[in-house]
Amino acid sequence: MIRLFKHYIPNAVLLLGLLDLIVLIAAAEFGWQYRLHQLDLAPGTITSRVPELLSFAGSQMLAMVAVGVYSPQALTSMRFATARLLVAVSLGTIFLSVLFFLMPAITFWRSNLLYAMAAALVGLFLLRLLVGKTLGGQVFKRRVVVLGAGPRAQRVKALARAPGAGFVVVGFVSMSEANRVIPEAIARDAIYNLADHVVLLNASEVVLALEERRNALPLKDLVRIKTTGVHVNEISTFLERETGRVDLDSLNPSWLIFSDGFSSGRMFSSAFKRLFDISASLLLLVVMLPVIVLAAIAVKIDSRGPAFYRQRRVGLYNQGFDILKLRSMRTDAEAAGQAVWAEKDDPRITRIGRFLRQTRVDELPQCWSVLKGEMSFVGPRPERPQFVDDLEQQLPYYAERHMVKPGITGWAQINYPYGASIEDARQKLEYDLYYAKNYSPFLDILILLQTIRVVLWPEGAR
Template identity: 40%
Template structure:
């Protein structure tokens, strides 16, 4: 993993991104050469170079938005051909706008077609090779786990469904008197075995995953391994790096103070506010036709009797309440029996509501909340006071997510499906705490770009 502006990026996927960026650049370059193979070119080398940079950048951003470099993606959710097809369609539209709406960047249509064709074939070939060889052990970090109980078992199984498994567990060390729950890996029982095993297997890192914090660790042997050159980390650090979460199971109060995160300040606040305003104005400029269509559809479905918008009290920054605005997607009597969270196939959702919730169009009026300063464009999902009080009683550290403004989109919304119960709230809180701890403009931009995937795939919609 590589840490960029506090956010962890997979080194393998970063390498894939750079290879494909170079592929796209060369595709435009050779697309131009192929088009003008027998005739003189209309363009200078500098002009072709600029066109190639624009082409590679737009196509790469489209791939990011569709989730083609997301390290947590699973085989079931991958769907390479559909993702690549949608990515190239979106990129082609954007490139047509850039190349032909701005005369200074105009490029021949035949060159663009050749470049897209070379890029498409080249990308599929590169992806085939990547996923054929990505399982090679040399691309995976070798891990030795101290502990052989339930936490060690959870760690071993934590990336089973990922396309690329960033690490492999070479073995576990069972502590004296502790329960054993792992299987399928080498089990060490004596501290004296630690350093020889590390040397023999080429372990890169040791992760301490003990079920009982009172267990006696082999401190001298761990220090020997550290002096030998092997990193030793705790589960909190490991999950933050590998899963982009703050693991609640291993969290303790003083960690919030002594960890290298949760930084604020006037400059960060001003920076974030500027991004909020610019992103909201851009979204408003491109989405107003959809907002008008949604408003008309809601009016027609309700026969001009129900409201188009509705306001609802939500908990914002520092636990201050505010009124969020959304397009109405449920019947007007949806909460006549009291407040309850939306569930899958909720019978209170209207026909129009089902469509606009799937593609997150019901969230668009929240642009006004962002412009007012109640919300941020990126942040934890704002919850209702009733649910916040309920979760705060049973979920430790739940109100820590309110250290920042809630957002239209966010890290938890991107990484986890829609939450409908306490278990889901716990899982999403782990992503929210990661965002609050590691916030940066870079992370915000990544989330904004990835939101394209959330909209197109209807992830987390109910």
């Protein structure tokens, strides 16, 4: 994997992205050449239209990232990839239309665009037919040796079997665990030289998955392995990289303290985030005002009660604030006065409310909270005080999610479906901690783009 702005990108995804970029530029050039040939005009040199070619390729790449073309499912399923490509090219054309409105000098003619779109679809589809299996196969998977044979090692084994896994476990070494659960693990005493064993397995990484680390760290072995050029990682770091979340089951406070990250409060990052929040919230409030007004009218017609409602939430540093949302439930949804988790097919949700939740239109008024500085566009979702009190008692490190400003969308929202239980809250907390630990403007942009996928395919909306 390659770490870009503190976020890991699989080598296969990076290579596929570069190949896609080449295909898109070639498709744009084909569209240009073909249209001018029809008009019997000289196309000129390619350097004279570099901005147009890059605007086409860039818009399509953004759309492909937004709809999940580079997700593990897309790398392993041709049907999934084809469906997402069709949506991506259509969405990229919308991006280009906006770009044409803002900067018409660097975009295509509509006739050129039609041919370029068709060529792009064919080219991207053929590329995946040719290299898809290779990119999703064993060639690009890292070879890992696991030191340990207990429940932690079992978690690595299960993760390696998951579809789209970026690594394969080539060996387990038992370090005399009392609760051994990996029967195929080789005992450490049966290996004369562990470093040689790792090299013979052609491993590129060793994962330390010991159940008990006190006086059990094989320091000499680890030093020798490291000097052979093989990476050595602690299991918490490994799981964070592979899953995109901070694993609470394997987490030690010392790892959290000494690992890098948690830089959301730095001057540049904070200034960039606030500047973006102000600009985007103002723009959205102005552009989406007709949508908000129409939705409010629909809410009033559909059920009795106000169109908007305020609800107390917990924000940065555990400070309370009120969010403004379009009402999607009946006014007697919490008649007893107690906060209640939303359920699947919740009967309290109105007909219009269900549509508003699926399309996330009910969240638009929260742009006002973003403009005021109580929220950000990207961050952990703010919870209600009653839920926070309970969750802080039951989940370790839950209070740490309040060290960053809450957001309308977030890393948990694009990676985990809507949940309404303690276990769901635990899973989302792991994603929220990853975001707080690895925040960067790049990660914010990635989350905002992928929110489009969540809106288009609202699998977990309630």
